[in-house]
Amino acid sequence: MKRWNEMLEINLPPTFFVGVNALENFESVFQHIGLEKGKCKLLVITDSGIVRVGLSKNLENVLRDAGISYEIFSDVTPNPTNDDVEKCLEVYKKHSCNLIVALGGGSVMDVAKAVALRLTNEGPITRYEFPNNPQRATTPIITIPTTAGTGSEATPFCVIIDKTIPKKVVIYSPSIISRIVILDPSLTLSLPKKLTAETGIDALTHAVESYVSPYANPFSDELALKAIEMIAKNIRIAYKDGKNIDAREKMLVASTLAGISFSHAGLGVIHALSHAVSAKFGVSHGLANALLLPVGMEFNLPAATEKFANIAEKFGITAGSKDIVENARKSIDAVKQLLKELDIPNGLSDLGITKDDIDELSKLAFDDAKVCSNPRKIEELSTVKELYEKVMHLY
Ligand SMILES: [Fe+2]
Structure with missing residues (x-):
């Protein structure tokens, strides 16, 4: 990062859908990322809490109504580790997915970004601790935050715990900035x-x-x-x-x-x-x-x-x-x-x-x-x- 007296590079997600029930607009995602929905297999990454309160069901209903093919990985843990990333990566590969949707808070979005990077970089992902930047990810990521806090939907960072130290490792790559961000406040209403x-x-x-x-x-x-x-x-x-x-x-x-x-x-x-x-x-x-x-x-x-x-x-x-x-x-x-x-x-x-x-x-x-x-x-x-x-x- 450069001090402010030099050129500033600005990296932002290209598209935001913002508003109450913005999630229902999910189908328009495909117009923005240039992929045919019939040729896409989504991996929805989420956690058990999101499943329990029914938010993943909301998304599944939208996807099913739109005829969009998907798989769900709901095993993300708080403060995710390399193990979470590897398990999720396995599911992505097993089902030949080509698009990642993160539905959740910071931990879910961190795992989604790390999986996108692991597809083009050898593991474990924590070896790429900043400033040891990985190669760019090539899989588009759509983020749907269900908490108002992490801001991860708009950042080029992910944070994964290396349990062997233990240490939170910060990984940086502009290629993991969300392609689409859906900010739907109705998804945060059930937040305790x-x-x-x-x-x-x-x-x-x-x-x-x-x-x-x-x-x-x-x-x-x-x-x-x-x-x-x-x-x-x-x-x-x-x-x-x-x-x-x-x-x-x-x-x-x-x-x-x-x-x-x-x-x-x-x-x-x-x-x-x-x-x-x-x-x-x-x-x-x-x-x-x-x-x-x-x-x-x-x-x-x-x-x-x-x-x-x-x-x-x-x-x-x-x-x-x-x-x-x-x-x-x-x-x-x-x-x-x-x-x-x-x-x-x-x-x-x-x-x-x-x-x-x-x-x-x-x-x-x-x-x-x-x-x-x-x-x-x-x-x-x-x-x-x-x-x-x-x-x-x-x-
Ligand atoms: Fe933070």
Whole structure:
């Protein structure tokens, strides 16, 4: 990724279908990807939770009505590993599929992208950890997010756990950006409160980290700020009243905007440290980010003070003071207040993680932290340890 004073390469999904019941428009996918539907065999990649709440049935009904041939792989696990990718790849090959449809949250979309890459690259997929980029994927991917958080539908990244370390490995290829994205808020109506909160905070973290990134640029800044504003206005509504379709739609769009933003500006220390927490303890990605968000913001505040003051404004807090640091700090207060209202646990200690775990977590996170696009550079392992210590108890 280049710093903003050089040419910026912008990669976006070419087509979005956005709106309530947009899924019913699935047949038009084929007009956009230039394939005859009669010659296509879709692999629908999803997980057991999506099957349980009936969302995969919705898609199956649409496909059946349109006479589109498909197979289903519903064994994606949270925080997916190489094994998930290989199992799914086997199904794709066994049924001679030629198109991938990801119906689900971040884990499902990550597996879909990894499978597309494995078709043209030797396994395991985790050998292609960024910046060791794989050859381009050639299979089109259609993504249908069922959570508003990951933004993966609009990014060229996938994250797969290498269990042998264990480590979350980030893989990058512009060829795995979705060919079509279907943003249908009706698919998020059944999302439980806990997931609504955690995935929504993941989207907020994407927007905040990309906004203060040293690689931020006018393109990513505007998207990030809009995403922060939309999330600040709608996440509480979606959390308290999950059937509010307007709030659900705004959260879904904000999540995608944040995904596009961080694709062009990068993420920072919060994601670097949260990856280790998820890899080691199986904590959901959104929850790990939520716990790290206020601590990461505080750490970065000296390096992007004005931007944190702008974030506070997007939370509806007027500047109030001529002291920019004071205004910037209000963004951290706003985030802490939001986390409380969303019933996010009070730090890693609430999850049973103890101070004795910090050494191992820090070692896992340090390499990630060194290379991430954080506004404050992290050169010492001790800095990572101090951050984890602060995340033990938040309030
Ligand atoms: Fe994330």
